[in-house]
Amino acid sequence: MYLVKTWVSTTAQVLIYPTIVENRVNVSVKKNSDDIQTMNVTVMDENGRTVLQQQKINFQSHQISLPHLSFGVYIILIEYGANSYEQKIIVSR
Numbered sequence: 001m002y003l004v005k006t007w008v009s010t011t012a013q014v015l016i017y018p019t020i021v022e023n024r025v026n027v028s029v030k031k032n033s034d035d036i037q038t039m040n041v042t043v044m045d046e047n048g049r050t051v052l053q054q055q056k057i058n059f060q061s062h063q064i065s066l067p068h069l070s071f072g073v074y075i076i077l078i079e080y081g082a083n084s085y086e087q088k089i090i091v092s093r
Contacts, residue, residue, distance in 0.1 A: 014085045016076055021066060021091050027078060028061045039080040046073050066091060 015028040029039060041064060043052040051069060054062075064076075069091045078085045 014078055016087045016089070019089050021089050022093060023065060023067050025064050025066060025076065025089055027064060029078070029080065039078055042077040044075045044077065
């Protein structure tokens with residue numbers, strides 16, 4: 001069973017799933033406004049070090065491959081326009 005965490009604002013809804021990850025995590029942003037087309041995704045370890053960064057990726061849906069990350073807790077930061085959202089995930093092999 002996978003947990004899905006949803007964040008809702010007046011401009012967008014962010015879905016990051018699953019929260020317990022083996023190799024891939026999905027990021028989906030459902031927008032209500034046509035002015036924002038891309039998002040930046042940053043994955044950080046528990047100490048705040050950036051381990052992966054992808055910029056200007058498809059706003060609607062994106063799959064992030066994480067095979068190089070070792071077991072542990074990571075934070076995914078989603079930034080688009082003036083908005084940001086972060087969520088913890090667990091990498092489990």
